[in-house]
Amino acid sequence: MKNAKSxxxxxxxxxxxxxxxxVVVIAGQAFSNSTKFRxxxxxxxxxxxxxxxxxxxxxxxxxxxxxKISKEITGSAGSNDxxxxxxxxxxxxxxxxxxxxxxxxxxxxxxxxxxFRRFRFNGNGQYVAVEEVGWFVKGDTLKRYCRTISGIGDxxxxxxxxxxxxxxxxxxxxxxxxxxxxxTPAMPGVHHDxxxxxxxxxxxxxxxxxxxxxxxxxxxxxxxxxxNLSIALDxxxxxxxxxxxxxxxxxxxxxxxxxxxxxxxxxxxVFAIENSDxxxxxxxxxxxxxxxxSLEPNVEYEIxxxxxxxxxYERAFVAGKDxxxxxxRTKEGAKPAVVDDFMFFPPISDQSSGSRKMRFTVPQKxxxxxxxxxxxxxxxxxxxxxxxxxxxxxKKVETANYFFDxxxxxxxxxxxxxxxxxxxxxxxxxxxxxxxxxxxxxxxxLIIPTPSNGVRD
Numbered sequence: 001m002k003n004a005k006s007x008x009x010x011x012x013x014x015x016x017x018x019x020x021x022x023v024v025v026i027a028g029q030a031f032s033n034s035t036k037f038r039x040x041x042x043x044x045x046x047x048x049x050x051x052x053x054x055x056x057x058x059x060x061x062x063x064x065x066x067x068k069i070s071k072e073i074t075g076s077a078g079s080n081d082x083x084x085x086x087x088x089x090x091x092x093x094x095x096x097x098x099x100x101x102x103x104x105x106x107x108x109x110x111x112x113x114x115x116f117r118r119f120r121f122n123g124n125g126q127y128v129a130v131e132e133v134g135w136f137v138k139g140d141t142l143k144r145y146c147r148t149i150s151g152i153g154d155x156x157x158x159x160x161x162x163x164x165x166x167x168x169x170x171x172x173x174x175x176x177x178x179x180x181x182x183x184t185p186a187m188p189g190v191h192h193d194x195x196x197x198x199x200x201x202x203x204x205x206x207x208x209x210x211x212x213x214x215x216x217x218x219x220x221x222x223x224x225x226x227x228n229l230s231i232a233l234d235x236x237x238x239x240x241x242x243x244x245x246x247x248x249x250x251x252x253x254x255x256x257x258x259x260x261x262x263x264x265x266x267x268x269x270v271f272a273i274e275n276s277d278x279x280x281x282x283x284x285x286x287x288x289x290x291x292x293x294s295l296e297p298n299v300e301y302e303i304x305x306x307x308x309x310x311x312x313y314e315r316a317f318v319a320g321k322d323x324x325x326x327x328x329r330t331k332e333g334a335k336p337a338v339v340d341d342f343m344f345f346p347p348i349s350d351q352s353s354g355s356r357k358m359r360f361t362v363p364q365k366x367x368x369x370x371x372x373x374x375x376x377x378x379x380x381x382x383x384x385x386x387x388x389x390x391x392x393x394x395k396k397v398e399t400a401n402y403f404f405d406x407x408x409x410x411x412x413x414x415x416x417x418x419x420x421x422x423x424x425x426x427x428x429x430x431x432x433x434x435x436x437x438x439x440x441x442x443x444x445x446l447i448i449p450t451p452s453n454g455v456r457d
Contacts, residue, residue, distance in 0.1 A: 047177075047431040048442030054142065054175045055427055055444040061133050061144075062423060065116045066102040066452030067092045088150035091130040092117045094417075101417035102453050105183060107410040111137040112183045114423075115164075116453075117149065120157065131158050134167065135174075135181075142178045142427075143171035179441060180428035184410060188419035189299060189401025191412075198301075199371060199394040200274045201290040209391050210238035210275035213373070214282045215268070216333065223264030231270065238275045240390035243268075246316075246375055246382040265376050271329065272371040272392060286331040286370040293394070295328075295339075295366040300400035303358045303371070307347050308388040316385030317346040322377040326358065328369040336366050341374060347387060359397060399454070404447075418454035422447055 067089075090096040094104060094117070103116040115134035122128050129151025135144050145167040146158035159167070190196045197207040212233055216226045227247040234240035247266045271282040273291045285291055295301065303326055327341030335341070342358040371394060377385075399421045412420065425446045432439035 044431070044440040044442065046442075047429045047440055050175055050431070051427050051429040051442035051444045054429070055425060055446050057144075057174065058135060058425055058427075059446060059448045061135070062114075062116065062425075062448050063450060064118045064452075065450045066118060066454065067456075068119055068452045088152075089119070089127060089130060091149045092119055099414045099417060100455050101414070101420065103185075103417070103420070105185065105410055110179065111181045112410075113137075114183045120151070128152060129156055129158075129160075132164075132167075134164070134171075135183075136168070136171075137178055137181050140176060140178050140430075141173050142175045142181055143168070144174050145171035175429055177430040177439070178428070179430050180426055180443075182424075182426040184404055184424040184426070185412060185417075185420040186402035186404055186422040186424070187406045187408070187412075188398055188416060188421070189403070190396050190398040191416050191419065196396045196398045197393055198293050198396065199272065199291075199392075201293075207393075208275075209393055211241070211392050212238075212273050212275050212279070213241045213243070213270040213389070214273055214279060214285055215270050216282045216372070218333070220265065220267055221334075225266050226269050227266050229268050229270075233275075234390075237390075240388055242386060242388045243270065243375075244386050246377050246385050248380060248382045249376070249378050250380045250382075268375040268377075270373050272373070283331050283333070286329070292331065292368045292370050294368065295362045297362055297364050298401075300359055300361050300397040302395050302397050303342065303360075303393075304355065304395070305392040306353075306355055306390045307344070308353045308390070316379075316381045316383075317348050317377070318379045319346055319348055321379050322346055322382055323375070325374045326356075327372060327374070328366065329372040330369055336369060338363055338366065359400075399451075420453055421451055422449050424448075 092102055093100050094102065102118070103114065106113040113134070113136040115132055117130055117132050119127060120129045120131050130149045131146055132149050133144065133146050135142065137143070145164075147162040147164070147167040148156045148158045148160040151160070159170070162170070195202045195205065195207065200208055200211055202208065213231050215228045215231060217228055218226050220226060229243055229245040229247070232242045232244075234242075246268055249265050271286055271291075273285045273288075279285070305326075323343065324346050325341035325343045328336055328339060330336070339360065339362050342360070344356045344358070347353045371392070373389070398419050402420075402422055404424050425444065425448060427444045427446075428441050430439045430441045
């Protein structure tokens with residue numbers, strides 16, 4: 001019996017080696033691709049983390065721009081928060097009295113340069129210095145400098161008396177491989193020298209705040225009456241009107257509300273019109289251009305005025321019982337359905353006199369409405385009351401509404417610069433760039449509020 005022999009023929013061995021070679025090549029390629037993917041992923045993560053870290057440092061810097069009070073930074077108010085006494089503190093503005101913003105922006109294609117000014121306080125909330133901080137790109141390195149412009153004492157965090165050129169030489173590198181550093185100021189909702197004041201109407205600043213009030217008479221919808229009252233205009237300034245002769249829904253003889261006063265009250269209402277000699281009826285004057293106006297949706301407005309009650313009249317009104325409100329009415333006297341009246345506190349003492357401000361938006365456009373004050377009183381002494389209303393104005397809040405999708409240059413007018421209340425940062429950092437390749441990038445797109453830039457609302 002012959003022994004069986006087994007093994008590979010030459011052809012089988014060649015085929016086997018070919019298959020193994022193919023497997024090795026595929027596995028090697030897969031391993032190489034996996035390694036490259038891991039490296040790219042690591043680079044992308046590192047680039048994103050560095051971009052985010054730098055963006056947070058930038059945000060922390062920029063949001064301190066301008067004239068913040070000490071309490072906003074240290075948590076407690078300092079003894080010298082009235083900065084008008086410190087002329088060096090005016091350096092927080094680019095050019096006090098002219099350019100009341102606190103930043104300078106130089107725009108580029110991929111790299112912008114931003115410098116801004118801010119206050120520094122010590123731990124006790126005391127003003128110490130005005131600092132200038134700058135962010136710029138040199139080569140592909142994002143750098144930051146800080147210098148003291150003016151201050152009190154000799155201890156400063158940032159070098160004092162350094163020029164911008166010197167400060168840039170000593171700047172600290174914040175990130176390498178920067179591909180984009182763009183800073184865009186927010187366009188204020190009221191811009192390009194538009195006039196914010198709506199009533200009294202204004203075509204050029206400074207705007208006049210001269211006005212009159214006209215009493216409404218007639219029937220209240222649902223019952224009751226609008227009762228006339230005495231109105232005295234300050235003939236010297238035309239910016240102040242005193243109201244007397246308020247009607248009360250209180251029956252003094254019975255020490256109770258008069259009849260069905262809650263269901264059919266007697267009300268005092270006055271319409272605000274621009275100052276003029278001819279008065280006319282409240283309805284006719286509300287129909288005139290300048291006395292009525294339109295309100296646009298998604299725009300923030302503010303009604304502001306001062307209210308004063310002389311000391312010996314202070315007990316005439318009672319908060320919570322004598323209702324005072326300001327709002328809008330059509331020439332027919334109807335209240336728009338989409339905006340309510342705004343209650344305001346009666347001047348029951350010298351301390352409660354002063355400024356009243358109401359901010360609001362409307363959900364849809366309201367056309368041809370006038371400002372009106374309404375008084376519904378339910379206490380017995382209101383007939384002895386006297387209220388002075390002065391400096392009445394309806395304005396768009398210039399700094400409350402802003403947008404970034406504009407095609408204009410980043411070079412704003414001086415007036416618009418002072419209204420900028422936010423910036424947009426677009427930062428791109430690259431990692432793993434080799435042999436001319438761009439590498440992997442991390443991107444940040446961030447909105448930074450700057451409420452203290454410019455003069456406060």
